[in-house]
Amino acid sequence: MKASKAVRWAASLPMLLLLILTTTGCTEKFVVLDPKGPIAEQQRDLIIISTVLTSIVIVPVLILTAIIIWRYRDRKGRKAKYTPGWEHSTKLEVIWWGIPIVIITILAIITVKGTYALEPSKPLVSDKKPMTIQVTSLDWKWLFQYPEQGIATVNYVKFPEDVPIRFEITADSPMNSFWIPQLGGQMYAMSGMAMTLYLQADEQGAYWGSGANFTGKDFTKMYFDVHAAPQDEFEQWVSEVKASSPVLTLDGYKRLSEPAASDIRTFSAFPEGLFEMTVTKYASSHNHGLSWEDIQKVQIEE
């Protein structure tokens, strides 16, 4: 009866793990599994559904492996059958080509549906008007511009809860990836283009985001704070920033984009069209034949 004991033991391991996790309050740390917005929630659900589906095959296979290895080990006085020439069975082969096909088909349907439903540039369903925040990955900091409010921040982003946020993401640096795990999956930040990512926070709270793609020396310092606040608190914060923060000038942007890490900063205004300039200065149609330095000179002088 040793085999069944081993099986029981194996089954109790994940339970034990779960128990430890829940009792020590560790679950909060699993930010991906602790969503605070509709996108992250659907992604968490997909993760759980696909884990369960694949486990339907994997767990029996693991148990079968243990049983076969135990039962057919070579030892004296063994009663199990030994058929050295048995090498083919169409019935069995159909079964084990069939099982993965069935599971993969189900998973494929779910995946395709999810891929279209969660296409990051698709606006979220909401009765509130989406708010746009323009995100620029710099070496090694994130610049957030609020075109509707006219303010800008560095390594800190605040927005109202329950409002769809349309992030427009670009880079004035090597390719990075913009990720707020509790609100939803990431999107690459690439120069010469503006990627769109819709996210929303269902409840107010402080979250964090990161630059998920390696960009060099201080890439590790590209975490940023995310704050979802009630609408009036957000508006109050905007007016505070407008009243008390310095202005981001073109020269200031140039200094900001020099390679270095940065603390949280706020700006009461930014140059008109700065984000568009950042995107287009690398776009091929605008600068063919000109070097990167030339382009910068031209646009800064304007």
Next chain:
Amino acid sequence: MWEKVKSFASDFFVTGDPLIYGADVSIVLAAISIVFVMTYFKKWGWLWREWLTSVDHKKIGIMYILASFLMLFRGGVDALLMRAQLVVPEMEFLTPDHYNQIFTTHGVIMILFMAMPFMFGLFNVIVPLQIGARDVAFPFLNALSFWLFFSGAMLFNLSFVIGGSPDAGWLAYPPYSGLMHNPGPGQDFYIWGIQISGIGSLMTGINFIVTILKMRAPGMKLMKMPMFPWSVLSSCIAIIFSFPILTATLALLFLDRYAGAHFFTLDGGGNPMMYINLIWMWGHPEVYIIVLPAFGIFSEIVSTFAKKKLFGYKSMVYAMMIISILSFLVWAHHFFTMGSGADVNAFFALTTMLIAIPTGAKVFNWLFTMFRGKITFETPMLWTIGFIPCFVTGGMTGVLLSVAPADFQFHNSYFLVAHFHHVIIGGVVFGYFAGLYYWWPKLFGFKLHERIGKWAFWLWNIGFYLCFMPQYALGLMGMTRRVATYGWDKGWWEMNLVSTIGAGLMGIAFVVQVWQIVYSVKHLRKDRTGDPWNGRTLEWSIPSPAPLYNFATLPQVTAQDEWWEEKLLRDNGQSSSVPPALEPIHMPKNSGIPFVMSMFWFAAGFGFVFQWLWLIIAGLVGVAVCMLVHSFNYDNDYYISVDEIKRTEAAIREVPN
């Protein structure tokens, strides 16, 4: 003058890091002691005649495996340094720059300079023996492949002490790997180290396809071939279609850096996304290239140690061929988050999931080979049994990653890091270890010590799960790959601590393996049977180590498990007819050209790295001269006389105890 020398040297050599100074000293000491020992024992001539100029597939295979063990050591030290840096938050053991270099070299070395040569080594030592051939189809080309790999690997490793290591990740995504962000020579070492060894890989792919298609023993139809050569064939097909993409991609990146082109730059209309597509069109087949031969190895071992025919031979063959083809249709799953749109993502998610089907069928076939078998647990079989649950669960997380919309949360996180280490260590490394333990007696004529081998196996396995299971959790906690350090606030430190302990155990396991080899050599117990595991395929029908010409007379094949069937006949007293008469054997002559030509490639590569035009020209001219000399050399084969074959065979069978 002195000032000039000093300023040159401070740029040329890597300075400022005590770790590297320590390495400098040990490299110089090791080099001096090797030169001293070789000179003292007057071994230089032997080294040149027996190894550097050899075109014998068995010796080339051994050199590949030796080199890959050295690289496993280097890549492993890199891994341990990284884990040491991450053991607790806010650690200041490595600077970020140094950390970036180390994760880059760890990745490149483990895939291209450890897994690839280990695999080629096993191809070389076993494929000709299993298909009943006397060498590969192109022995000279085979030697050239090895030496190109070797000089590429040395060029890459040189960056550690000269010029500085590359630091743009193992696939060197532009624009970060472009001149604007990465001016140093490290990235050029990366390009040329991989380019030079890549030519070798491509040629090996061609060589083994031809060997398998044209050199099989009489009677061995393709469908009677053992499973390992089948896996080699499927892997080599992927090599010949994917390595040209790598070569072209790196050539374009080199033109960007050297000639001011704008293929992948930010400015001038360059498109870095193009590079990312191209590099994964090679990169994804590459991971199947290294894992398919492991599947072949497991098939051989499972059947040998269950003492039972391999279950579902045909479906195993089809499964491998399907995987080989599908591996070219999945590359975009490495960047679902690059905004390709739902159509593209859905397509690549589906093709990725499809691969799970043939892979799953293979697992069932292995299981049912053991079903109603008689399983014994020698070390090769232990690694195989360790592999099955490991690869099954690693494959499962792979399927999770292929769910495109969920991948937006996994991408670039430690979940991904855990997944690919899970399948590459659990599949590839366990597979090659299994193969090495299995075929070691065929290579050297004695078994490795079983007890120490079991210690190594358990240490590796426990270390593996301790190291990588916590990394899945870290991924779900939002830890992203390649971060050089992290804060106390994220709650990541417990899992990282466990992970580092696991890495340490794997390091100890490697030392135990080296000890196992040393111990087994010291307490040598020679195997006289040539068939220590009661094997099933042709390589076990000849003495160990195999004589230069492998088979005194070429075998006539009638069955899939030819040697097993032959043994059954002999047991029944129906031994096959008298062996046919000996005939002179046609063999290739040794040549120094592959070695010399590869040294010229090394020189040219070094010239490209430092943009020394004179060295580039000298190196390439040397390469051209070598090609010319070889083209006009018609004296490249000879015959082993019947007398000598008789003498060799008699000597093998009558060694005194």
